[in-house]
Amino acid sequence: MNYPFWNIPYLGSGWVIGLIAIFHVMISQFAVGGGFYLPLAERKALHMTDPKMRFVWFEQLVKHSKFFLILTGVFGTVSGVGIWFAIGLTHPEATSTLIHNFVFGWAIEWVFFMVELSTAAVYYYTWNRIDEKLHLVVGWVYAGASICTLIIINGILTFMLTPGDTWLAVAGTGNEASKFWFAFFNPTYWPSLFLRICVCTSLAGIWALITASRIDGDKHTALKTSLVKWSVKWLVPSFVAIPFLMIWYLWMVPESQRALLSLGIDTIGAGTFSIITRIALIIIVTSATIVGVAYFLAYRSPRDFNLSHAVAVLLLALIATGSGEYAREMLRKPYVIGRWMYSNGVRVNNVANLNEHGYLTKSEWVWHGSGAGELEAASSYSRGEAIFRGECGSCHTLQGYRALNNLLAGRDRANIGNFITMLHENQMYSPYRRFMPPMVGTRQDVEDLSNFLNAQVNPPALRAQKTVLTAQK
Amino acid sequence: MTTKTIPAPPKTAAGAVYDWLDERLGLSELAAFARHKKVPVHSQSFWYYWGGISLFLFIVQCFTGVLLLVYYRPGVEAYESVRQITFVMHFGWLIRSAHAWSANLMIFAILVHMFSVYFMKAYRKPRELGWLSGMALLGLASVFGFSGYLLPMDELSYFATKVGLQIPMAIPVIGPIVASMLRGGPEVSEFTVQRFFALHVVVLPALFLPLLGFHLWLVQRYGNALPPSEEAKPKWVRKSIPFMPNFLRKDLAMWLISLNVLALLASVFPWALGRQADSLVPAPAGIHPEWYFMSPFEMLKLLGNVLPGESGEIAGILLFSLGIGLWVLIPFYDIKKESGQRGRAAHYFGLLAIFALLATTVIGYWTIR
Numbered sequence: 154m155n156y157p158f159w160n161i162p163y164l165g166s167g168w169v170i171g172l173i174a175i176f177h178v179m180i181s182q183f184a185v186g187g188g189f190y191l192p193l194a195e196r197k198a199l200h201m202t203d204p205k206m207r208f209v210w211f212e213q214l215v216k217h218s219k220f221f222l223i224l225t226g227v228f229g230t231v232s233g234v235g236i237w238f239a240i241g242l243t244h245p246e247a248t249s250t251l252i253h254n255f256v257f258g259w260a261i262e263w264v265f266f267m268v269e270l271s272t273a274a275v276y277y278y279t280w281n282r283i284d285e286k287l288h289l290v291v292g293w294v295y296a297g298a299s300i301c302t303l304i305i306i307n308g309i310l311t312f313m314l315t316p317g318d319t320w321l322a323v324a325g326t327g328n329e330a331s332k333f334w335f336a337f338f339n340p341t342y343w344p345s346l347f348l349r350i351c352v353c354t355s356l357a358g359i360w361a362l363i364t365a366s367r368i369d370g371d372k373h374t375a376l377k378t379s380l381v382k383w384s385v386k387w388l389v390p391s392f393v394a395i396p397f398l399m400i401w402y403l404w405m406v407p408e409s410q411r412a413l414l415s416l417g418i419d420t421i422g423a424g425t426f427s428i429i430t431r432i433a434l435i436i437i438v439t440s441a442t443i444v445g446v447a448y449f450l451a452y453r454s455p456r457d458f459n460l461s462h463a464v465a466v467l468l469l470a471l472i473a474t475g476s477g478e479y480a481r482e483m484l485r486k487p488y489v490i491g492r493w494m495y496s497n498g499v500r501v502n503n504v505a506n507l508n509e510h511g512y513l514t515k516s517e518w519v520w521h522g523s524g525a526g527e528l529e530a531a532s533s534y535s536r537g538e539a540i541f542r543g544e545c546g547s548c549h550t551l552q553g554y555r556a557l558n559n560l561l562a563g564r565d566r567a568n569i570g571n572f573i574t575m576l577h578e579n580q581m582y583s584p585y586r587r588f589m590p591p592m593v594g595t596r597q598d599v600e601d602l603s604n605f606l607n608a609q610v611n612p613p614a615l616r617a618q619k620t621v622l623t624a625q626k
Numbered sequence: 627m628t629t630k631t632i633p634a635p636p637k638t639a640a641g642a643v644y645d646w647l648d649e650r651l652g653l654s655e656l657a658a659f660a661r662h663k664k665v666p667v668h669s670q671s672f673w674y675y676w677g678g679i680s681l682f683l684f685i686v687q688c689f690t691g692v693l694l695l696v697y698y699r700p701g702v703e704a705y706e707s708v709r710q711i712t713f714v715m716h717f718g719w720l721i722r723s724a725h726a727w728s729a730n731l732m733i734f735a736i737l738v739h740m741f742s743v744y745f746m747k748a749y750r751k752p753r754e755l756g757w758l759s760g761m762a763l764l765g766l767a768s769v770f771g772f773s774g775y776l777l778p779m780d781e782l783s784y785f786a787t788k789v790g791l792q793i794p795m796a797i798p799v800i801g802p803i804v805a806s807m808l809r810g811g812p813e814v815s816e817f818t819v820q821r822f823f824a825l826h827v828v829v830l831p832a833l834f835l836p837l838l839g840f841h842l843w844l845v846q847r848y849g850n851a852l853p854p855s856e857e858a859k860p861k862w863v864r865k866s867i868p869f870m871p872n873f874l875r876k877d878l879a880m881w882l883i884s885l886n887v888l889a890l891l892a893s894v895f896p897w898a899l900g901r902q903a904d905s906l907v908p909a910p911a912g913i914h915p916e917w918y919f920m921s922p923f924e925m926l927k928l929l930g931n932v933l934p935g936e937s938g939e940i941a942g943i944l945l946f947s948l949g950i951g952l953w954v955l956i957p958f959y960d961i962k963k964e965s966g967q968r969g970r971a972a973h974y975f976g977l978l979a980i981f982a983l984l985a986t987t988v989i990g991y992w993t994i995r
Contacts, residue, residue, distance in 0.1 A: 419719075420712075431896065434889065434893050438885065446879055472886075
């Protein structure tokens with residue numbers, strides 16, 4: 154626990170990553186799918202026999218590639234770097250583990266990323282300036298580089314859910330990188346890769362509908378009809394394959410985590426992860442709606458398909474993608490790296506050590522005051538606050554998202570103490586074991602955290618204490 | 627000379643069934659009517675969808691309501707049965723949540739529909755009965771909401787119903803009798819639940835469904851009204867699309883979007899169930915009626931501050947009744963499109979109504995914080 158804790162009141166630091174990541178995924182997966190859409194559309198236009206139609210198709214593709222360049226090159230890249238900042242601050246321990254294992258993987262991804270960015274710019278700026286076939290080759294180079302970035306990042310993302318037994322056998326020995334390929338091609342790698350490719354092709358079609366919807370259907374009926382219909386077809390592979398891929402993906406997820414999906418079938422109990430079931434329902438409804446709207450409004454009447462329809466489809470896709478990413482994150486609970494590191498950054502093999510020596514033993518970010526009476530209480534409060542930020546802050550806030558003030562409301566000091574003790578003991582029968590890390594630390598740590606939480610939940614106690622959490626060393 | 631007759635193509639099973647039904651029900655005539663029916667297209671066309679959205683949400687409520695009926699037990703077991711639906715039955719929480727959210731969304735959609743009809747002047751001849759039946763439907767929808775709110779019999783619904791029944795209590799002479807009849811006794815109890823249940827699932831649907839049919843028939847008969855700005859244009863400039871399939875397709879897309887909004891709200895914010903109602907414990911702080919009753923509730927409160935005692939309550943009821951009366955009778959005041967002065971007065975009256983509703987609702991929520 155050598156890192157300072159990044160405290161984001163109300164929202165929680167997890168949501169900072171979440172919001173940036175969902176925004177990024179919407180664009181980066183378009184960058185991959187669109188990477189294939191553009192050269193394939195260009196190839197289609199090149200084979201057109203009607204010169205007028207061919208001309209208007211090219212004209213539209215130039216507009217679409219400009220939109221593509223700006224969206225992916227500016228918003229995609231900035232949000233990608235934003236994720237790096239956010240995960241480094243929110244999950245320093247997990248980020249450290251990922252870097253130690255995948256530093257070369259990431260380096261390779263950055264090479265492809267540079268190729269991707271360069272070719273996207275070259276592709277747009279060389280329309281009608283270089284030979285048609287060479288221009289198409291540039292498009293294919295872009296497509297190849299962009300899918301390579303997905304192939305690499307998918308290995309790292311899936312590793313966090315299912316690192317695999319081979320890597321876990323060497324985890325913590327200092328030789329983790331020797332099992333790079335086992336960690337990379339982990340159990341959920343292939344279903345996740347195909348799932349993401351399907352989402353990429355869908356997003357390519359959906360974003361293309363945005364630009365196609367702006368064509369005046371009365372003036373350019375043939376162009377709009379052909380482009381809208383062609384773009385809708387990009388949604389077909391995913392809606393045929395995704396249900397099967399999803400089953401494959403879930404099949405590869407450990408049973409204990411898969412069980413989280415069914416928690417919310419019969420309850421909405423607060424403090425449990427019943428939200429995952431509800432999120433899964435949203436994915437099903439929004440995906441089905443996208444199919445319906447794309448078919449009835451776009452494919453069946455392409456001429457009338459306008460920007461507001463296209464934006465509605467895009468928003469639905471945003472909800473479906475965001476929900477999917479949220480559910481994937483939740484499925485990892487109680488870990489941030491499956492069976493190796495809990496969601497609060499505590500390594501599974503370090504629990505016994507922390508229970509013996511204390512959670513804050515190596516922390517430089519808390520005041521260890523000594524004395525009696527008020528001073529002792531203030532010191533306990535300070536340590537309790539640091540433990541809250543370290544052990545609970547990854548997933549909870551005091552007031553706001555998953556607010557402990559609400560979840561513990563109605564409990565007195567003894568009750569809060571019992572609850573924390575239950576989390577600390579983490580017995581097999583504990584209902585929280587499935588989705589929450591154990592509370593680690595000594596008996597004194599349990600008391601400190603209980604005191605701090607009691608002071609928040611039962612405010613009169615707060616008046617007797619002082620907030621003294623400052624880096625005093 | 628011999629003549630050859632071309633054999634008719636073999637009929638599919640679906641085609642044969644359609645023919646059979648067509649012969650008896652005249653489906654082709656209906657289809658031809660729908661094809662020839664036109665819907666105007668202009669900058670305010672968006673508001674045409676809100677009636678359809680309200681209808682869709684009502685259908686959702688019928689469907690989820692019937693499912694809830696399977697497990698709900700009125701009377702003393704009301705709370706326990708809702709607890710089981712919410713925390714024990716598979717996806718019971720979803721059905722209940724969808725039912726409650728669609729009820730709220732429907733009232734919101736009806737209000738939007740009502741104000742759009744009002745400002746488009748769609749209540750003028752020959753659509754007066756459409757306006758009146760629509761207002762009656764809104765009134766019934768409010769009673770649906772009020773009666774359904776108590777059925778879980780948790781702390782919040784119990785005390786909110788007690789507060790809500792203060793509104794009819796303020797009506798002079800008949801108020802206390804009406805309130806007592808609704809309660810089934812001096813206090814809100816399991817007898818009240820039984821009465822509200824009967825009202826909610828038998829009496830109100832029996833009134834609502836035929837009225838809804840009448841309203842929809844009027845809509846089909848007279849079609850969509852043009853807003854004054856569009857009516858002022860020459861006929862050849864106005865645009866329209868066929869009802870079937872163009873408008874219907876868009877209407878269904880709006881239904882799908884409404885379904886998504888509903889699914890999102892019902893899943894992310896599932897309808898909670900509080901503690902079991904206990905008449906012996908004091909009312910928790912911040913008890914208030916549902917949002918669509920907040921405005922009359924707040925008006926009564928505000929007038930009660932100005933005129934303390936019974937006179938304030940009576941003045942409040944009278945003022946509110948007068949406002950509603952004027953609102954309902956607007957087609958008989960703003961009759962002709964040529965009469966600019968009355969049209970403008972009606973327009974300002976509409977703006978005033980929106981302002982009063984919003985302001986009192988905001989004040990109501992602000993003061994309970």
